């Protein structure tokens with residue numbers, strides 16, 4: 001499991017999540033931030049730090065935001 005950044009981050013790109021992540025799992029994309037699921041240790045610090053409630057645990061991502069699970073993963077080449 002990992003945490004996932006969803007659509008409220010689009011063009012918002014508030015960097016609070018990056019500052020609180022203890023393992024530097026959050027990387028900046030063109031329009032939003034993404035969480036590397038292979039690095040994330042599920043500490044939940046970013047979820048509470050996000051000012052626009054864009055971050056969810058993978059199993060809690062709302063149905064209409066589920067595409068972001070794959071988008072977060074795809075941002076990081078294997």
Ligand code: SF4
Nearest residue numbers: 021040041043044046
């Ligand atoms: S849950 Fe913790 S480790 Fe994972 S991205 Fe958020 S702050 Fe980083």
